[in-house]
Amino acid sequence: MSETLLEVxxxxxxFETPKGTVKAVDGVDLTLNRGEILGLVGESGxxxxxxxxxxxxxxxxxxxxxxxxxxxxxxxxxAASNKRLQALRGDRIAMIFQDxxxxxNPVLRIGTQMIxxxxxxxxxxxxxxxxxxxxxxxxxxxxxxxxxxxxxxHEFSGGMRQRVAIAIALLxxxxxxxxxxxxxxxxxxxxxxxxxxxxxxxxxxxxxLIWISxxxxxxxxxxQNVAVMYAGRIVERGTVDQVLDTPxxxxxxxxxxxxxxxxxxxxxxxxxxxxxxPPLGRPEGCPFRPRCGFATDACxxxxxxxxxxxxxxxxxxxLAQEVTA
Amino acid sequence: MNQPLIKVDTVTxxxxxxxxxxxxxxxxAGLAEEPKIVHALDEVxxxxAKGEVVGLVGESGxxxxxxxxxxxxxxxVTAGSVARDGQDIATLKGRAAKANRLATQIIFQDxxxxxNPRxxxxxxxxxxxxxxxxxxxxxxxxxxxxLMGQVGLDPAMVNRYPHxxxxxxxxxIGIARALAVNPDFLVCDESIAALDVSIQxxxxxxxxxxxxxxxxxxxxxxxxxxxxxxxxxRVVIMYLGRVVESAPTDQIFDRPRHPYxxxxxxxxxxxxxxxxxxxxxxxxxxSPVNPPKGCHFHPRxxxxxxxxxxxxxxxxxxxxxxxxxxxxxAGTGQLPATTExxxxxxxxx
Numbered sequence: 278m279s280e281t282l283l284e285v286x287x288x289x290x291x292f293e294t295p296k297g298t299v300k301a302v303d304g305v306d307l308t309l310n311r312g313e314i315l316g317l318v319g320e321s322g323x324x325x326x327x328x329x330x331x332x333x334x335x336x337x338x339x340x341x342x343x344x345x346x347x348x349x350x351x352x353x354x355x356a357a358s359n360k361r362l363q364a365l366r367g368d369r370i371a372m373i374f375q376d377x378x379x380x381x382n383p384v385l386r387i388g389t390q391m392i393x394x395x396x397x398x399x400x401x402x403x404x405x406x407x408x409x410x411x412x413x414x415x416x417x418x419x420x421x422x423x424x425x426x427x428x429x430x431h432e433f434s435g436g437m438r439q440r441v442a443i444a445i446a447l448l449x450x451x452x453x454x455x456x457x458x459x460x461x462x463x464x465x466x467x468x469x470x471x472x473x474x475x476x477x478x479x480x481x482x483x484x485x486l487i488w489i490s491x492x493x494x495x496x497x498x499x500x501q502n503v504a505v506m507y508a509g510r511i512v513e514r515g516t517v518d519q520v521l522d523t524p525x526x527x528x529x530x531x532x533x534x535x536x537x538x539x540x541x542x543x544x545x546x547x548x549x550x551x552x553x554x555p556p557l558g559r560p561e562g563c564p565f566r567p568r569c570g571f572a573t574d575a576c577x578x579x580x581x582x583x584x585x586x587x588x589x590x591x592x593x594x595x596l597a598q599e600v601t602a
Numbered sequence: 603m604n605q606p607l608i609k610v611d612t613v614t615x616x617x618x619x620x621x622x623x624x625x626x627x628x629x630x631a632g633l634a635e636e637p638k639i640v641h642a643l644d645e646v647x648x649x650x651a652k653g654e655v656v657g658l659v660g661e662s663g664x665x666x667x668x669x670x671x672x673x674x675x676x677x678x679v680t681a682g683s684v685a686r687d688g689q690d691i692a693t694l695k696g697r698a699a700k701a702n703r704l705a706t707q708i709i710f711q712d713x714x715x716x717x718n719p720r721x722x723x724x725x726x727x728x729x730x731x732x733x734x735x736x737x738x739x740x741x742x743x744x745x746x747x748x749l750m751g752q753v754g755l756d757p758a759m760v761n762r763y764p765h766x767x768x769x770x771x772x773x774x775i776g777i778a779r780a781l782a783v784n785p786d787f788l789v790c791d792e793s794i795a796a797l798d799v800s801i802q803x804x805x806x807x808x809x810x811x812x813x814x815x816x817x818x819x820x821x822x823x824x825x826x827x828x829x830x831x832x833x834x835x836r837v838v839i840m841y842l843g844r845v846v847e848s849a850p851t852d853q854i855f856d857r858p859r860h861p862y863x864x865x866x867x868x869x870x871x872x873x874x875x876x877x878x879x880x881x882x883x884x885x886x887x888x889s890p891v892n893p894p895k896g897c898h899f900h901p902r903x904x905x906x907x908x909x910x911x912x913x914x915x916x917x918x919x920x921x922x923x924x925x926x927x928x929x930x931x932a933g934t935g936q937l938p939a940t941t942e943x944x945x946x947x948x949x950x951x
Contacts, residue, residue: 320798321769417706434886435662464661465881467868491799494828494871501877521873535803536873537832539855545810546832548803552768 282453282485283309285334288308288345290324290331299556301327301340303509308586309453309485314476316496316517317489318532319506325489327457328506332487333372334362350452368398371446375458377438380445387414387441388426391448398449413444417474419512436467443475449484457489472499493532502587505529508554508564515588525583525595528565537563563593605688606649607787607819608673613682615643615668638891642668644843645682647917650787655813655836657819657851659827659866663890666823672875673821674706686787704734707780711792713772717764723750724760724777731782749778754808756787770801774808781812787819794829804834827870831855836923839863842898843890845917847935849924859926859935862899897929905930 290302302324309315319325330336332347332551334354337476347354349370354362365411366372374380382390391410392403401409407426414422417440430438441458446454476499479486490496496503497517504514505526513526524530550566554560560567560576569576571594580591606670619637621629628634642665650656660666671677673684675691683690686702694702710716717726725748728742737745747757753774773793780788790809794802810833813820824830830837831851838848839860847860858864865883885902888894894901900910909929918925920934927936 320800435885465827465866465869466661466888467887468871469883472871491871492871493799497873498871498875498877517876521876521893532799533873535800537803537806537828539831541832542851545807546803548807550804552770552801553798 280311281308282311282313282350283307283334284346284348286346286348288328288331288347289343290327290336290342291343294339297557300509300559300577301556302331304345305506305509305511306582306586307487307504307511309487311452311485312479312483313502314479314486314488314500316503317487317506318491318493318496318503320491320555322508322553323506324335324378324509325506326457329372329457329487329489332455333366333370334359335372364398365396366447367451369451369454371449371451371454373439373442373446373454373456373459375461377435377442378430380442383430383436386427386429387433391426391445394445394448407576409448413448414441416447416478417441417444418470419444435559436463436471439463439471440474443471447478447482450569451484453485453487454479455487455489458491459488461490461492468495475499493521493536505532508559510564510591511582511589512565512592513590514586519588523597525590525597526565526592527569527571527594527596529590530596531568563591605869607652607654607687608648608650608821609685609688610646610669610673611683611685612645612647613643613669613672613684613845614641614645614680615665615672615677615912616640616680617642626856633695635863641843641890641893641898643672643679644893645693645930646840646843646845648673648838650819650821652786653817653819654836655822655834657837658821658823658840659825659830660840661838663827663887664840665890666840667791669840670708670791670823674708674789675703676708677938700734704730704783705785706787706789707785708789708791709776709780709793709871711795713769713776713796714764716776717772717779719764722761722763723755723767726764726775727778730779736783746778749782751780752781754804769797770804773797773805777805777808777812780815781863786817787821789821790824791823793822793827795824795826800859801830809833827867828872829904839866842888842893844875844898844927845925846899846928847924847926848917849926853921853924857924857937859920859924859937860899860928861903861905861930861936897927 285307287301288305292299292301305328317325331342342355344569374428382519388407388410392406395401395406395409411422411426414426419425419437423584433441460471488500500517503517503520504511507528513520513529520529521533524533535549537546549568554564563580566572567574575593578594582589582591584590621637625634629636658666672679689703724746728746731737731745731926732742746760750757755771755774775839794805797805806829812818822830822833834851836855836915837851839846841862847863858867867914883902896912897910897915900906907929915929915933917925918933919925926935930936
């Protein structure tokens with residue numbers, strides 16, 4: 278099960294603005310295998326969503342992928358034509374957004390939208406497409422799919438709408454799904470239902486999933502591997518156990534420590550001082566330097582990545598020497 | 603025990619859409635339906651002691667924000683009463699009513715929509731103390747400076763506009779504005795939900811510090827259980843307009859009695875749980891327009907019995923300080939022996 282699905286090397290997505298170049302994504306490497314769930318974690322403005330959009334060629338001007346390669350099953354997506362990308366999107370690669378209302382057309386019945394998606398990529402009759410749509414709705418746990426397929430998006434609750442969006446993503450049994458904060462707007466019990474479906478589906482269908490989130494808890498429970506982004510770069514990566522149990526980057530450590538745990542009551546929470554740097558005023562060298570307790574003059578130059586694509590970090594002062602098992 | 607600072611007594615709050623003349627005539631004539639009633643709060647009772655931090659937890663639409671606004675006197679009640687220091691706040695008039703409104707302040711979720719973008723920070727924080735004559739006019743700038751220092755903002759930034767601040771700093775402005783009128787009770791309505799993790803911790807620490815320094819009482823409304831656990835002395839769980847359980851923080855987390863509380867605790871994602879197989883509560887949250895009969899949780903409850911479908915369970919004291927509204931075990935709810943086994947299974951799988 279270690280067939281490589283996606284290989285991203287040195288991806289740079291920059292936005293040219295009148296005030297200067299915003300380097301939203303600035304040299305990201307990623308590898309994803311079939312059946313793997315990768316959690317891409319970061320705070321607002323870290324570039325995690327733009328990374329997701331870049332993979333699908335969905336970055337709008339003034340944003341542009343300026344450098345790097347995106348190999349999907351060996352095919353370079355950066356060199357692919359718009360037509361080819363259109364053929365891949367919704368078929369082999371699907372995306373799920375945070376707000377399902379962004380995906381769904383409010384004035385069309387969901388059946389109509391789903392049939393359209395099916396027929397965009399497969400040469401089937403309307404009746405067959407409808408049957409496929411119905412099956413997909415059933416698969417994501419929508420009760421009475423036969424009736425609900427004729428409902429409009431506003432007739433669904435938030436959780437159900439997100440299920441519809443997931444069903445649309447699954448229509449063509451894609452090889453890769455990119456999910457951008459799909460459960461952030463949902464309630465805990467509903468989030469848990471969606472996570473359970475997603476987990477089951479990736480296991481059964483063997484697809485790869487990139488789960489973009491700011492919630493370390495969700496990623497810990499769902500993913501096998503995790504990459505932490507800060508200011509446009511991946512600053513640490515590894516298995517969930519490695520990154521959360523023995524974080525090497527002070528930023529990762531800071532994120533974990535700032536979550537309130539049961540034993541913390543009565544003591545102040547450990548906080549990361551300061552704010553994330555503005556996209557146009559990133560400090561020279563390590564972007565985390567101004568907030569970091571370990572920073573020295575060495576950090577004035579840019580740290581390169583230590584380790585490899587399965588376990589690595591960008592820091593001159595890693596927290597602990599990792600115990601290699 | 604002393605008199606509670608806030609006593610919410612069987613408060614019901616309904617929202618009904620206003621009808622116009624034409625619609626009312628149509629309803630009379632049987633051509634249109636009566637507008638639907640949203641049962642936001644359904645006979646909710648709650649006491650908050652002076653100096654206490656009460657965490658109010660629930661999912662969207664459970665009425666937690668409505669309760670916060672009712673407690674703060676921003677919304678009138680449909681039935682029941684809210685008393686402060688033993689005085690029904692609805693009966694207060696004139697100066698007493700004003701004093702009461704000033705003494706309770708709300709900090710909202712989204713600082714960007716609660717701060718006037720056209721006003722400088724100094725004006726935002728200084729407006730209320732100036733209008734209400736909290737300090738003489740000439741001393742307002744000094745007060746603003748003191749408040750900004752108190753919430754960890756550089757007083758040199760007094761002439762900036764809200765958009766020039768980051769999310770965490772904006773929330774600090776909201777806190778400073780609330781504190782400007784010397785309240786003793788703060789309602790924090792999802793005040794940290796919109797902030798990044800690393801910023802959340804800064805604001806939580808600030809709230810805890812202020813509570814200690816100023817002797818504040820807090821009603822902390824949130825859907826984030828780990829934050830609530832950290833900050834609260836007591837936790838109140840709401841579901842669809844009703845309080846289902848209330849207990850001291852440690853007790854409710856160690857021995858939750860209501861099946862809904864148990865499900866909620868089980869399903870908060872935790873970073874110490876890996877490759878978890880999610881064990882979910884079935885079903886949707888029903889609509890508060892048409893809540894189910896009997897116990898509101900029964901359609902999703904794995905232990906539902908006949909009585910749960912018919913009768914509303916009363917809020918009963920199961921042990922000292924621990925109340926629960928559940929028909930199981932003669933109205934004392936069920937301790938989570940089974941939940942623990944499930945958790946273990948979930949981890950070992």
